[in-house]
Structures are given as structure tokens and as C-alpha cells.
Amino acid sequence: MRFSSVVKAASAVAFATLVAAEGDSDVLSLTASTFESTVNPESLILVEFFAPWCGHCKALAPHYEEAATTLKEKNIKLAKVDCVEQADLCQSHGVQGYPTLKVFHDGEPSDYTGPRKADGIISYMIKQSLPAVSEVTVANLEEFQKADKIVVLAYLPTPTSSPAPEFSAAANKHRDSYLFGLTSDPEAIAAAGVTPPAIVVYRAFDDPSVEYPYPVPSATVKDIEEWVQDLSIPIIDEVNGENFSIYAQSGKPLAYLFLDPTEEKRDDYIESIRPIATKFKGKVNFVWIDAIKFGDHAKSLNLAEAKWPSFVVQDLEHQLKYPYDQSLTVEPEAVSELVEQFLAGKLEPQLKSQAIPETQDESVYTVVGKNFDEVVYDDSKDVFLELYATWCGHCKRLKPTWDSLGDHFAGVKDRLVIAKIDAPENDLPPSVPFRVSSFPTLKFKPAGSREFLDYNGDRSLESLIAYVEESAKNSLEPKVVVEGENDTQVVFEAHDEL
Known part of the structure; x- marks a missing residue:
């Protein structure tokens, strides 16, 4: 051992x-x-x-x-x-x-x-340094229970009793995150006050010990890991760069209480939200966050004013934001109602958008949040969209090439749209089936489709042109207008001579 x-x-x-x-x-x-x-x-x-x-x-x-x-x-x-x-x-x-x-x-x-x-x-x-599952006896039981922030301990009749193999597999999978132990020592089991088979999570926060509530012998790796992961997140805790990944990996919506940490009533605000966090535990994760240190994050969640406390729910999976009205005082009852409405699907996300450009004079069409559906989901057109950030060096290097791509297909802009959107400044609507994790991201939406194709090729003009020609559903032959009889105009698609 x-x-x-x-x-x-x-x-x-x-x-x-x-x-x-x-x-x-x-x-x-x-x-x-x-x-x-x-x-x-x-x-x-x-x-x-x-x-x-x-x-x-x-x-x-x-x-x-x-x-x-x-x-x-x-x-x-x-x-x-x-x-x-x-x-x-x-x-x-x-x-x-x-x-x-x-x-x-x-x-x-x-x-x-x-x-x-x-x-x-x-x-x-x-x-x-430890085996994935440590052997625990009555001699080190109390020490092991307090050895880390999250300790998972299985009490089994024998070391091989069910679900020992599943428990060991879960331990191997999550050994970097949690401390796992197993005991079949009768004295240790008696001292713990449990009836085997049992699995107990010991925590340095909230309820100090929680017993697995379902039939233990049939517990699978998935059952164990999901249960432990849920218990590893406090009812409400401070979130920062060190622990954000825990919340992101949970997949659950994240409710932020933005606070000035120097505010005398900081702890009172946190405690006023705790009953709500307890009520929605397992459905929404609640955190408080330093609004002074992470003011830019507040802006990214569509909290426009530097007014604290403020509250917002973020759907991490779809990157949608549901801020509490900053003109109102943050009241626990109103916060609870907002979360209830969010979970019931009755809230509309607040989408950040730049103003729709008054003119579109460039060959590359500027899309913003407010006109995304209208432009990108136009079934009559193929759309090649660049999602960029103004601070992104790769995006700056791509810009002249992307502009040239727009120029190249300027003659067919009635059927093909070469477009761009400043992604940090414009939230994508819920209708979009993807989220952006890096810049630039290039997506092609064929005419008549709601599917977005990923472009992963090189970013030379020649490669981009070839990709458009291969992916477009509409004809890319430019149209030629000639004068007909009686001053009528006749439109032909231009073709190379055979």
C-alpha cells in the first residue's frame, strides 16, 4: 500500500x-x-x-x-x-x-x-503517486476520508465484490481529479457506519459525506463518474481560471453572480443565492465571480454596465446568454424565477449584435447578429462565411485573400455570398448548429440547405476558389445582359466556347 x-x-x-x-x-x-x-x-x-x-x-x-x-x-x-x-x-x-x-x-x-x-x-x-484505488483499513480510514477535496471510498464485503471492477475502471479514468479508495476491513466498515456494499463521497465543502443512492452492485463506470462529477461541484463557489474547466466539462448551464469582492455585503449576496442554487442543483451550476477582475467576461455575457451585483445564466453548450435586467436590483425571488423560466425554455436569449450596415459596397458581405438568419439562411444562395476576430493575427493575414475571393465571385453575388462576421461582437442565433472555438472559422452553407460544411483546407486564394466551385449548388457562370429587340434585355449565362 x-x-x-x-x-x-x-x-x-x-x-x-x-x-x-x-x-x-x-x-x-x-x-x-x-x-x-x-x-x-x-x-x-x-x-x-x-x-x-x-x-x-x-x-x-x-x-x-x-x-x-x-x-x-x-x-x-x-x-x-x-x-x-x-x-x-x-x-x-x-x-x-x-x-x-x-x-x-x-x-x-x-x-x-x-x-x-x-x-x-x-x-x-x-x-x-498512489495506485488508482488505495487500500483503506481502520488504521487510515479517518485520514483517508479527509485526504483531498473529493474522496471516493467503496465499502465492499470483499475486494472483488461487485462493483469493484467498475469502481476500479472509474478510478483509473479519473485518478487525476479525485482520490479513490476501497476497503473490505470489517472494522473500517463499522467505524464508517455504513452497510456494504456502499460507495461514499467525502467532501471538503457542502455536505461532508454523501452515499451512493442507487443499488451499488449494479453501478457502472458511467453511473459512478456522473455521480461523483455532480458532487464535485459545490452548491455555489467562486469561479476562476483554476476551476472553470470543471464547470465547462459538466455540460450544465452556468449561473454567474458577478460581485465586487471588496463589497461589505459580498457574503450576504452569496448566501441569498445559495437556497436557489440548492433548489436547482443538478440542473444549473451556480458560481460567484470577481466582477472587477473579470469585467471583460461580464461584457462577453452581455452585461453592458459595470453594475454589481449582476446575474446571468449562460447556456454553455450553445453559448447563449440570459442576463438579469441590470436596471433592476438583484433579488433572490426574481433570480429564481429567471432560472425557472430558462429551464422551461420560456426565455429568449439576449443576442449581442452590431448595427446592420447601412450599405454593402464591398464584395465581401458583412453579416451581424441581427441579419444572420436573413442572409446566411437565404435558401436561394450559397454562402461562404468567415467568422473572425479583430484581434486575431491569422484573421488579419487572411483578410486580403478573403477580399480577393469576394472580388473573384462578385459577378455571381446574386447566387453566392462571400461573407464575414465579427464573432466576438455578434452572438450567433440559436438556429446555428455550431459554436466557434477558434479564429478564423470558415463555414460553407450550400443553397437550399441548413447544413454547414467545415472548410479545413489551406487558405490560398486558389484553394478557396476551388472549394467554392466544388461545393456550390448554384451555377457560378456569370450572367451577361444584352439588348434585344424593342429595347428588351436578355440575360444569358456565359459559357466557354467548346
């Missing part, structure tokens, strides 16, 4: 030195000549690849040092590589940004996916 004194290690975080004195660091400095001889013999070691000029690396440094000091007691080493001095070494390990952290098990690397604060690094690396 490799589990021991986890609580002592976690408690030591508060007493570890933030930054070791110069020359007395517990972080090993590696070079090309020492890397393999240091890393390969270790069953577990964490390596940071950094650049001295990198701001994120500087911010990580004291936390990394603190974690190294604490984990030294567990015989878990932390090391670093200066990628300015050891450029070839970093390149050989596929380092493309700073800081890059990699976990090495017996010389084999894997990406570090944990937090970048000291306690998070310590917790993550302790989990890496």
Missing part, C-alpha cells in the same frame, strides 16, 4: 516556504546532460519547461517551489528546464509554449493537467 500521511502532506502546504532562499531550492535544475540520468530512474517526477522572460512562469515559480518543498517529504521530486539555455532539449520534448509541465513515470512523459497553485500541484502529484 503506497498511501500514507496524505493529510500531513496537504496540511504542510500552509507552512511550506513560498520561495526558497537562493541556492537552497528544492526544485531540481536540469540540463541536456543531466535530464535523462535524473528523470528516468524516478518512478514519478514533475518537470517544468520554462522561459525566464515568461510572465506565467514567474507567477508559477513560488507555487512550484512551495509544492517541491512539501512533496520532498513524500519523495516526489519537482524539476525545471530553462528553455532559453536548453532550447534543443525543450524542442525534443515538444515544448511549444511556456510554462509546459510534464509528469514522468519511469521516464515516460504525460501532460500535466492539474492546477498551477501550490496546493493543487501537491494534490495532483500525490494522486499520481
